[in-house]
Structures are given as C-alpha cells and as structure tokens.
Amino acid sequence: MLLIGDTVQGLLGSRHYRIIDRLGEGGQGAVFLADDGRGEVAVKWYHRQNAVEQQREMIARLIRMGPPGGEAGRRFVWPLDVVTKKGDLSFGYVMPAVNLKSYAELGQVWARLRPTPGMRQRCRISWQLAQAYRQLHLAGYCYRDISMGNFLFDPKSGEVLIIDNDNIGINQQSGSRILGTMEFMAPEVITGRQVPSTSTDLYSLAVLLFYFWIWHHPMHGMLEYNVRVWDIPAKKRIYGEMPVFIFDPRDGSNRLPADPEYQTPLRFWDACPKSIRDLFIRSFTDGIRNPDRRVTEGEWVHAFRQLENQIARCPHDRAENFWQPGMKQLQCWHCHRRFDAPPRFVISSSSGLKHVLVLPETKLRRSELEPFCSEESMDEVVAEVIQNPNNPNVWGLRNLTGESWQFMPADGSEPREVVSGRAVPISAGHEVKIGYQTNLRIEV
Amino acid sequence: MSDRTGPASASVRLPAHTWFDVRRGSSHVRTGLPCQDAAAVWRGRLPQGQVTILVVADGHGDSKYDLSEHGARLAVQTALHCLRSFCRRFNTSSSLLYDAIRHDFAHRLTRQWRQAVLRHYSENFPQDVELLNRPSINLYRRYGTTLLFSLAFDDCLIGGQIGDGDMTVTHTGGDVGRPIPAAERLIANETHSLISADSIRLWRFCRWTLHEPCLICLSTDGLSNGMASDESFGDFLRSLVRNIEQYSFAETVKVVPGFLDRVSAGGSGDDVSLALFWQADPRRKKKK
Ligand SMILES: [Zn+2]
Numbered sequence: 001m002l003l004i005g006d007t008v009q010g011l012l013g014s015r016h017y018r019i020i021d022r023l024g025e026g027g028q029g030a031v032f033l034a035d036d037g038r039g040e041v042a043v044k045w046y047h048r049q050n051a052v053e054q055q056r057e058m059i060a061r062l063i064r065m066g067p068p069g070g071e072a073g074r075r076f077v078w079p080l081d082v083v084t085k086k087g088d089l090s091f092g093y094v095m096p097a098v099n100l101k102s103y104a105e106l107g108q109v110w111a112r113l114r115p116t117p118g119m120r121q122r123c124r125i126s127w128q129l130a131q132a133y134r135q136l137h138l139a140g141y142c143y144r145d146i147s148m149g150n151f152l153f154d155p156k157s158g159e160v161l162i163i164d165n166d167n168i169g170i171n172q173q174s175g176s177r178i179l180g181t182m183e184f185m186a187p188e189v190i191t192g193r194q195v196p197s198t199s200t201d202l203y204s205l206a207v208l209l210f211y212f213w214i215w216h217h218p219m220h221g222m223l224e225y226n227v228r229v230w231d232i233p234a235k236k237r238i239y240g241e242m243p244v245f246i247f248d249p250r251d252g253s254n255r256l257p258a259d260p261e262y263q264t265p266l267r268f269w270d271a272c273p274k275s276i277r278d279l280f281i282r283s284f285t286d287g288i289r290n291p292d293r294r295v296t297e298g299e300w301v302h303a304f305r306q307l308e309n310q311i312a313r314c315p316h317d318r319a320e321n322f323w324q325p326g327m328k329q330l331q332c333w334h335c336h337r338r339f340d341a342p343p344r345f346v347i348s349s350s351s352g353l354k355h356v357l358v359l360p361e362t363k364l365r366r367s368e369l370e371p372f373c374s375e376e377s378m379d380e381v382v383a384e385v386i387q388n389p390n391n392p393n394v395w396g397l398r399n400l401t402g403e404s405w406q407f408m409p410a411d412g413s414e415p416r417e418v419v420s421g422r423a424v425p426i427s428a429g430h431e432v433k434i435g436y437q438t439n440l441r442i443e444v
Numbered sequence: 445m446s447d448r449t450g451p452a453s454a455s456v457r458l459p460a461h462t463w464f465d466v467r468r469g470s471s472h473v474r475t476g477l478p479c480q481d482a483a484a485v486w487r488g489r490l491p492q493g494q495v496t497i498l499v500v501a502d503g504h505g506d507s508k509y510d511l512s513e514h515g516a517r518l519a520v521q522t523a524l525h526c527l528r529s530f531c532r533r534f535n536t537s538s539s540l541l542y543d544a545i546r547h548d549f550a551h552r553l554t555r556q557w558r559q560a561v562l563r564h565y566s567e568n569f570p571q572d573v574e575l576l577n578r579p580s581i582n583l584y585r586r587y588g589t590t591l592l593f594s595l596a597f598d599d600c601l602i603g604g605q606i607g608d609g610d611m612t613v614t615h616t617g618g619d620v621g622r623p624i625p626a627a628e629r630l631i632a633n634e635t636h637s638l639i640s641a642d643s644i645r646l647w648r649f650c651r652w653t654l655h656e657p658c659l660i661c662l663s664t665d666g667l668s669n670g671m672a673s674d675e676s677f678g679d680f681l682r683s684l685v686r687n688i689e690q691y692s693f694a695e696t697v698k699v700v701p702g703f704l705d706r707v708s709a710g711g712s713g714d715d716v717s718l719a720l721f722w723q724a725d726p727r728r729k730k731k732k
Contacts, residue, residue, distance in 0.1 A: 001599070001655035004619075022621075025651045027539035047653065049537065107546075110645035112636070181543045215645065217547075230548055231533035232540075260581070261551055264642050 002032055002045045002092070008083040010036075010094065012063065017043055017083060017094060026149055026164070027181075033097060043083060044166065045092035056082060059093050059166050067165075071375045072135035075128065077163045093166060103152040103161055106212060117155040119311050119320035124158030126209055127304035132162055133205055134297035137198045142171040144196035145180035146204035148211055171198050182235050183217055184208060187288055190240025202294040206283035209300065213272055216265035218284045221246035221254035225262070245284035247277070271333040273310075273322035275303050309356040309368070315339050325355055343426065345397070349438040358385060358395070358426060358442070369401070369438050386423055396423030397432070397440075406433040462487055462496060463697040464719035467704045469666060471713030480505055480589075481664050481715040482516035486524050491535035492597040498719040499523045500609060502664040504588040504637065505714070511565075515587025518560040519638060523593050526553045531595070538600045542651050545595075545602055550644040553591075557638060561587045581639070588639040592662050594623075599726040601652040601660065607637040608665040611650075614681040615658045616689060623650035654726035659685050662719045667704065670711025684720070693722045 002008070006019045017034040024031050029046040046055065059079050067078040081094040104114035117125060129151065136143060143165075150164035167180070180196075186203035188194040210218045217224075219238050227234045244254035247269060256262045269277065279295045286293035310323045312330060319334035329338050343358040351371035356362060364383040366373045382401045388394035398421070399405050405418040410429030418424055424432055428444035468479035480503030487496045501519040503512025526549065534544040561584055566576050575583055590607025603611050603623050613621040636646040654660075661681060671677040680703075687696040697720065704716045 001653055003655065025653060027542050027651065030653055047538075050539075107648075111648050112646065113648075181547070183543075183547055229533070230544075230552060232536075259555075261554060261642075261644055264645070 001088075001090075002030070002043070002085065004032075006085060008034070008043060008045075008085045008092065010081040010083050011060075012081045015081065017041065019043065023100065028164075028166075029092065034094070036094070040097040041080070041094050042077075042097045043092050043094055044164075046090050048090050051090040055166065056091055058169065061170075062165065062168055063093075068132075068135040068139035068141065070135050071378075072128070072131045073139070075132040075160050075162055076136065076165050077161055078165055095163075095165075098152065098161055098163065102154045102156070103159075104155055105152060106148050109155065110215065115155045117153065117158065119322070120308055121155060121158035122213065123304045123308040123311075125153045125160055126212065127301045127308070128158070128160040129153075129162075129209070129212075130205065130297040130300035130304070132160060133201060134301065136168070137171070137201065137297065140171055141168050142196060142198045142201050143167070143204075144169050144201070145184075146201060146208055147181050147184045148208065149181075151208060151212075169196070180204070182239050185239065186291075187240045187243055188291075190236055199291040199294065202291070202296065203283070203287065205297065205300070206280065206287065206295060210280055210284075213276065214265045214268045214280075216246075216262075216268075218245055218247075218280070219243050219254065220262075221256050223254045225257040225259065243284075243288050245281070245288075247281065248285055249281060250285070273307055274324055275307065279303060305367070306354065309354075309362070312339075312342050312357055312359070323355075323357055343428070343442060343444045346441045346443050347438060348441075360385060360387060360395075364397075369434050369440075385426070395426040397426055398423040401434070403435070407431075408433070460487075461693050461722040461724060462498070462720065463693070463700075464498070464500075464717070465701050465704065466717045467701060467708060467715060469713050469715040470705070470709040472715060474713075477505075478513045479715050480513045480516055481666065481717040482513075482520040482589075483662075483664075483717040483719045484520045484524055485719055485721070486528070490528065490531040490597075492531055492538070492541070492600075495528075495531055495595065495597045496660075496721045496723075497524060497527050497593065497595050498660065498662045498721055499527075499591070499593045500662045500664050500717045500719050501592070502590045502607070502609060502666070502715070502717070509586055509588045511586040512588050514564055515561065515589040515638070518564060518587070519557055519589050519591045522553060522557045522560055523591060526556060527593060527595055538597075538602075538651075542602050542649075545604065546649045549604060549649075550606075550647040554638060554644055558584060585639050588637050590635075590637045590664070592664075594660055594662055594721075596654070596660060596721060596723060599654045601654055602650070603652070604647055604649045606640075606643060606647050607635060610661075610663050610665070610668050610677075612661045612681055613652060613654065613658050614661065614685050615656055616685060617656075618682045618685070620678045620681055621652070623652040624648050654723050656726070657689075657722075657724050658726070659688065660721040660723060664715065664717045666712055666714035666716035667707060667718060669714060670707035670716065688722055 002019050004019055008017050015036055017036050019032045019034050021033040023033055028050045029044050032043045034041050034043045059082055063079050067073045067076050077095050079093045079095055083094055084091045108114040109116050145167040152161040184204040184207045186200035189196055189200050224238050244251050246254050246256055256266055283295050311320050312323050314321055314332035316337050317335050319332050321330045321332055323330060323341050327341050329340055331338050345356040347354040349371055362385040363381045366380045366382050367378040369382055384398050386396050386398050399418050402420050407416045407418045407424050408431040426442055430442045432440040462485045464483045464485045466481045466483050483500040485498055499520045501516035503516035530544055534541045562579055590609055592605045592609040594601055594603040594611055605624050611624055640646055668677050708716050
C-alpha cells in the first residue's frame, strides 16, 4: 500500500514520483496525487489481488502504442509510466493529473454534491463521450470496462474525460479476462458466449448514456423488483440471460413498478427527446440479441449534436425543452403549459438536413455548415445571431466565415452578397447560400 | 458475536476491539424527548473472513418526525441484515462486493426499511387502517433518519452514508482519513435522509484500503457539532488512538461515555452516538 510521503520508481526513463495526497479509491486500486519533479501527476496503485503480471504487460503496451488520435483522443487520461515500490509486491501506473474540482462523476451529481448539467451540456457531454469511444475504436482498441465510475464530465462546460484506461485492450486480440461491472456488460459477455470487443462496448456505451439521461438501469423494472434474493445468479438473469428493457414497446413484462423510488426514470424518460428515446429502444430491444443493430458511436454523436441546437426554454419557468422537427408548439415537460416554437434555421448540406433553433445566443459552428470539416475546426463559430441595438425585435445572422454568402430574400427579389462581418435579416422564408454546397433557410 | 442496538452497557460483551454507545442528548433529557439515535456493531465470520460492521443512525429531531427514534433503530437493524446478506451473496472478491453495494444496496435497503416501518406502524397503530392501506410519504416521514455504515475485513473497508454524520479512519501516526468527504460540500445546505425524495441516489459510498493499525470510527453529527472545531474532533480521535496503544482498547472506551455526555451538555445538546472498531492488523490475511 502507498502512503503519503512515499516515493515510487518509474520503469520508463527511471523517473521518481513522490506521493503527495490520496485522491480516492475504486474497485481495482487507489489513486494518489504525486510530484515527478516537474509537476503534478496521478498514480493509480493496484490492490494486491489486482496487481497481476498480465495487467502490467497491458499497461506497458498501452503506453507504447499511445492514446487514440485527434481531439477526442485527448479525452482519455492515458497511462504514462509503470511504477513500483521497493519491497512492495503491488505496482501502479502514472497518468496526467485531472482537476477534480471541475470534473464530476454521475454519482456526485445524483448525491447533489455537484450541479446537474443543463440539457445543452448533457447533449455536449453525450456526443463527446460517444466521439471519444469512436476514436478509441478506430484506433483498434476496445475499452471493455465502460461504466459510471470511469466517466467524468464538467457539468458547466460539458467537457468529458475518461479515466481508468488501464483496462483498454486490443480489439479481437486481447486476452479473455472479463472485466467490469455486470450492470454495464453486454448480455453475451455475461453469459460467456463472447469476450469484450468494440461491439460489446457499444452496448455498454448505451447503458452508460441511459444512466446519464434516465438515472436508472435499463433493465431495472418489475423483473428486478420482484427478485427476493439479489445475488450473482439473479444479476446474470436480469442483465444477461433474459434482459427486458423497461420501456420495450412490445414487451411489457419489465415495466417500472409503481414504487415511488422508481418514478424518477419515468419523469426523465418523458423529458427525453424522441430521437434519443428511439435510439435507446433500439439499443435495448433489437440491440440486445443482435449486435449489428446496436447504435454506433457515430449515430449517438449525430443525434446529440442535433439536439444541442434544438433546446427551447419554456417562457413560464425557463425549463429546457427539446424541439423536434415538425413541431409548431412545445408542451413544457415541467409545467405542462404550451408555448410557440422559436424560428429555425433549416440547413441542407451534403450530409442531409439539420435544424437549429434561432435564439439570442445561437451560434453556428463550422461543423454545422461544413459537415466534412476537420476535427480541429469543428467547433469554430462561423455565424451568430445578433439583435439590432436600435430595435431588439429585429434579428440577424452575422457571417463570420471569412467568405461572402449569397442572400436570397423571401420576396423573390434579386440575390445579394453578404460579406463576412455583415448580417442577414432573420425573417420567414429568407435563404442563404453558403459555399458551394450548403443552403440555409429560415423557417417560422 | 453481538448484534444489538441501543446503548451499550457493562452487562453485554462486545466482540474484541469493537465498541459503541448511544447517549441521549442533554437537551433531550431536559425536555423529555427520547433518544433518537441508534447504533450497532456486528462482528462474525462470513465468506470474506472475520467481518466487522458498524452502523449509526440519527433520527430527525422535529415534532414532524415523532417516530424517528424507531426509524433510526429500524434503519440500523435493516442495514446490518442487508449488509450481511450482501457479504454472503457477493463473496468472490472485494471488488464484486463493493460493486454490488454501490449499485444495489441503497434501493434494497430503502425498500426493506419501509417494510419494517410499515410493520412497526401496524403493530403500534392498528386502528389507523386508512394510512396502513395506502402508506404514503407522510407515514414514512415520521420515521425520518440518516444512516451511516462501514464494513471491514482484512485491509478492506467499504462504507456508505446518507445524510449527516462522520466516518473517520485514524492511524497511529495521528493522521485522520475521511473515506467519505465531509458533507459541507452539499449544494444549498440540504439535509439528506432515508425519507428524502429520490433518496436512493443520495447515497455516497467509499472503498478504502487499511494499511496499518487504525481506528475506524462512525459517529452521528451530535459529536462533531458538539466539538469546537474540526481540529478538536481530530484531537479527540487521536487521543483515542494514543490511549488504545498505550493502555488497551477496553481501558480506553471506559471513559468515552462520560466524555460524550460532556460534549452534548457543553455543545449542541443533541444525542451522540459513536461506534468504534480498532483494526490492529489489517495486513494479516485470514487463512482459508
Ligand atoms: Zn414550463
């Protein structure tokens, strides 16, 4: 066991790390803050029973191969060095230190220790999470142990970090060690028919997203409620052998019980936008038995990025509500009152149709206008909604792309050029041509 | 093996190196209020080896919660029962047990506690048929209580908490660890308990590796609130450890009840409960 004040020895580059503080402990080991002479790092130290040679080899390999590339790859807090201590049979590894003041675990949000992220942040957190796994899978890895405990997010900014990356394996190659908590495992892993892979990761990702949105396990309904002896065989049955989704539209055998402790998921399910509910339903009906039907990381990314732009606040209580294409009015999930939908930008590009609600704070990012832009420029703001300082009822969309747009007024009059820095008035039926491929129409 | 709740007294022998007491607060004595705290210690053989469980609960102290003394007692009993059954059923590794506790303990316990409350109510108020047929939150609210537990075997400590109270691990060197960070970080000064809305999500759990002789201590907030500062709370814990080392565990705990009474009288006036486990050698693995 490590103590504050101990020094551990790195295997790569023979660096020394002095243990400064204890940060926390999980199922596999404890995490410490350490100083390597140049700055702060984190050290995870395994419980003796988890300190096996195979684990050490895996970490050494992950360090050698490096984290997945791109922006999303940086969200993995990747191992940097393996460490040992003289006279101690266990070992650990070094990783970058995370600012735990800004990042939270879902359990901390539940326990009201951290603020609940707003809907916009929830969308951002969700697509960032999915995007990170997509990048990991593209790099040929599988995570194998996706769960609530290794997912951190900043409730304010919506940034995401994935920790405990020591269980990552090479897809289809790594040893058959079954890892993780049963709650998040794909049924075929629980029943022993398959070893963890990118495909079973997709199932675990869906469970994690379900927990994040609905605050509940997708299979915890009547079947779980009625189990008198809650033990390993019972968990295997509920999660692996006969899993039934609590919101399965065709099979009602595992509905939520009418117990007050089971009402929160119902409330969140009702507040969850239909596009996401549909993805959950597919994940936990067809996707249970047919891995090919599982929702891919790309589908999650697409769906949550869309939603990020489709949140309208109820004028009565400021509750965030999701608008979905075709809606002229919304009914607030909180106060149940109706209100008119805000105007929309309908953007058509080579990747299809996209809807963005027109709100005072709306900004369009490059990825919304150019679906195939580079990952680095994705988040760059290329247009913003402005209000006329002399008449706040007159709104416009300012061009920040650096290039001119072509504005086609709704009344059919001559198209006009809108140079970068100038704005297009926001009014029903106006259209704007952006670049060669993208067309933006204002819908009211 | 000992399994009981309520104040310890000389006539009951507790297992080695464990101790607990529940002291009625000075203001409760003055106003004739019952003691609304409860505590228990259990130590025995389970698949994990020699397992020690400490539990304390603090029943709410307002007239709205007029049955909270029973709520606290039932919570302690239910928690002991539930934890022992988790140990038996999730016995292949400490990680598995910790996962099961983290994911499933809160809602299993809440449900069993509610059943126990309902049983208690029907035995004591059998005439109240209307409420018994349709038990509502108003019934459970009268039994409102916090709950705090720790479960230790070998070098593994697993703990959980809803609401106020303190769990500490004090080492011989004098350093005091808090497996579950103090609740002052709670948003908006809320108090959480088994009757809070969505209570199953308000639990906090911890796992902690014990690496040298140490004193695991659970107390209701009557103790820390009665102390002048965090520092004096730490001093008290350190003095316990010093005395255990210098004299013995049994000698040390003899003087604690008097001290707890003085804390209550000089401070909050609240009930004070304390449960202790001296883990003399966490590294020694039990032979299977
Ligand atoms: Zn509303």
